[in-house]
Amino acid sequence: MGVVFGDIGTSPLYALRDTFAGHHPLPLDRLHIYGIVSLMFWSMMLIVTLKYVTVIMRADNKGSGGSLALLALINQHTTGRRWGKGIILLGVLATALFYSDSMLTPAVSIMSAVEGISVYNPSLHGLVVPIVVALVITLFATKSQTRGTRLSWASRWAGPFMLLYFATISLLGLRSIAADPQVIRALSPQWALAMFMADPWHGFIAMGTAVLAVTGAEALYADMGQFGRSPIRVSWLVFVLPALVLNYLGQAGLLLRDPQAIHSPFFLLAPQGFEWPLLVIATTAAVIAAKAVISGAFLVTQQAIQLGFIPRMTIRHTSTSLGQIYIPAINWALMIAVILLVLVFERSRNLTAAYGIAVTGAMLIDNILLAVVLFKLWRWKPVFALPLLGLFFAIDATYLGANLAKIPDGGWVPLLMGMAIFTLLTTWSRGRALMRQNMAEGALPLEVFTRSAHTSAARVPGTAVFMASAAAGVPSALLHNIKHNKVLHERVVVLTVQISDVPTVEPAERAQVKDFGQGFYRLILRFGFMEETDVPAALCGISVCGEPFDMMRTSFFLSRQTLIPADVPGMALWREMLFAWMLRNAADAMGFFRLPTNRVVELGSQLKI
Structure with missing residues (x-):
């Protein structure tokens, strides 16, 4: 409840309101109110229930979900195919859009909740932005943020509190429905069709805001590795979906009785005396939703680092439980981005204009990845796969098209952020590939090196582990060591760490x-993209290189490359400069591989790409 459904659970704060009072308002009549509620309901049924909960969640990578996990799964079966690179780029683009969404969600959710202050007391409107900024700083800077990402805090209080939140919005919705039971008719799809037939253009534009009702749907798939498929499905169908439907119906009934409630139909559902408790409950739920999105950003960053799309970063494993991580660089970068969004846009209504393009873009990319899974991995027959894919593509493409109309009103923000992050991810991936290629071209085969090296240098007691990025050739640190120091340890291990697509x-x-x-070994250690790359712990668990490893008698040698301009650059000059900056600011290999600080020697070299 606290992690998976925080984002989509707080959508009632703003989704229906901004559909009728946003940048492209609709008439407040029965046709349009029923039509929008019908559209939201069937979007939740088709996009969330059918697409994600029923179909896509079956495409797990050994239990893990998300765009990168799905990309890794597909990559296992498309290596060498001419369209394989295109699929990889789409997966990276989906990841970039996720980061963009991670910046917008905390700003939209928290601001929409805090704006309840001005609903109940308009004179306090000037305090909304300062309170939101204070909550954001507290959220990102509090010590609890550094104690892990998901399971511990969620199990203690976030999950139970979200149960209280969903129960509250359900009861508020039921109370409003009781005053006008006819509003239940809005669940019929005929109202959505009637709205589009009577007012096609406004109906199409309204889809750009109605999609806010399903923001966070991708979190169901991304969080599958943390909680499992069945708990997420049961929670959605039994608790979350009914609560959302009841609240939207309640808001619709309120708007039919009192069109003036459009400035905040969610908060005006509260009976007399419950206004401020509802404000506290909604704000706390919004903070939980924001924290869940931040935690998701940590998890996706870890996956991206392991798969080679992001430079190494300092990752603090705050618990032995899977997923308990904290990444300081991502935490502070998100905090700055969220504060800037709040200060620039000032109102949640302005932010929701930017909210939606990233979500619908990622959903459309998920359809393409799902098509590969259906045809290439699951071997579905076209007679079954094509109608399903056609339905998903039609829905998501229409939603994306409607959101493109919001570009002048702020929709350019997630596009700009997404393209900037996409450029960073692809630049790092391309630069690493060029580095490996350059190092492999001049690499000396280890077989040739060992035949001559053991007689040309003095041997000293102990074990030397030379870290190598490539699984072939002699690492530059080993060549520099024997060239300048003229010594070799009794046992020399050339170690390569490989991250698998699982x-x-x-x-x-x-x-x-x-x-x-002659005491020379080549060792390859494999880790999954969700595992901690603790090299000393892995070495202590194996005994295939002679005697067991003793960390007090083992020295680790690292190569540090400095980039210099090449005569024929492998990338555009500005991308080479960007890659060099990313390389300089990457976390050191010593911390990333958990190497003991007093047992590490670094040897530098220059490299052209």
């Missing part, structure tokens, strides 16, 4: 060793 790797598949004799 969340976790079985212990039996963790290590692969090749013995070259």
Whole structure:
């Protein structure tokens, strides 16, 4: 409840309101009110229930979900295909849009909730922005933010509180429905069709705001690795969906009785004496939703780092439980972005104009990835796959088209942020590939090196582990060590860490060793993209390189590359400069691989790309 459904659960704060009072307002009559509620209900049924809960959640990568997990799953079956790179770029674009959504969601949710102050006391309107900024700073800076991402805090209080929130909005909706039971008729799809037939243009434009009712649907899939498929399905169908439907129906009934309530139909559902308790409940739920999105950003960042789309960052594992991580760089970057959005847009109504393009864009990309899964992985027959995909593409493409009309009103913001993040991700991935290619071209085969090296240098006691990014050739640190120091340890291990396209790797598949004799070994350690790359712990768990590893007698040698301009650059000059900046600011390998600080030696080299 606290992690998965915080985003979509707080949509009633603003979704129906901004459909009728946003930048493209609709007439407040029965046809349009019933039509929009019908559109929201069937969007939740088709997009959330059918697409995500029923179909896409079956496409798990050993239990994990999300665009990157799905991309990794597809990549296992499309390597070498001419359209494989296009699929990878789409997956990266979906990730970039997710980051854009991660900036907008806290701003929209918290501001929509705090604006209840001005609903109940208009004279306090000037305090909304300062209170929102204070809540955002508290959310990102509080010590609880650094104690883990998901399971611990959610199980203690976020989940139970969200149950209280959903129960509250359900009862408020029922109370309003009791005053006008006929409003239940709005669930019929005929009202949505009637609205489009009577007013096609305004109906189409309204879809750009009505989609706010399903923002957060992708979280169901992304969080599957944390909670499992069945708990998410049961929670959605038994608790969340009924609560949302009842509240939207209640708001619709209120608007029919009192059109003046359009400036905040959610908060005006509260009976006399319950206004301020509802404000506290809604604001707390919005903060929980924001925290859940931040936690999701941590998780996606970890996946992206492991898959090679983001530079190494400092990741604090705050618990032995899976998913308990904190990434300071992402936390502070999101905080600054959210505060800037609040200060620039000032009102949630202005923010919702920017909210939707990132969500619908990511949903449309999920359809393309799902098409690959249906045809290439599951081998569905076209007679079954094409109608389903056609339905999903028609819905998401229409929603995206409607949201494009909001570009002048603020929709350019998520597009700009998404393209900037997409550029960073692709630049890092391309730069790393060029680095590997350059290093591989001049690499000396380890077999040749070992035949001559053991007789040309003095051997000293202990173990030397030379970290190598490539699984072939001699790492530059080893070449520099023997060139300048003229010594070799009794046991020399060339170690490569590989991140697999699966969340976790079985212990039996963790290590692969090749013995070259004379105390030389090539060791490959495999980790899943959801696992902590703790190299010392992995080494202590294997005994395939002779005697067991003793960290007090083991030295780790790292290579540090400095980029210099190439005669024929592999990327545009501005992208090379961007990649060099990202490389300089990446977290050091010592911390990323959990190497003991007093057992590490770094040797530098220059590299052209």
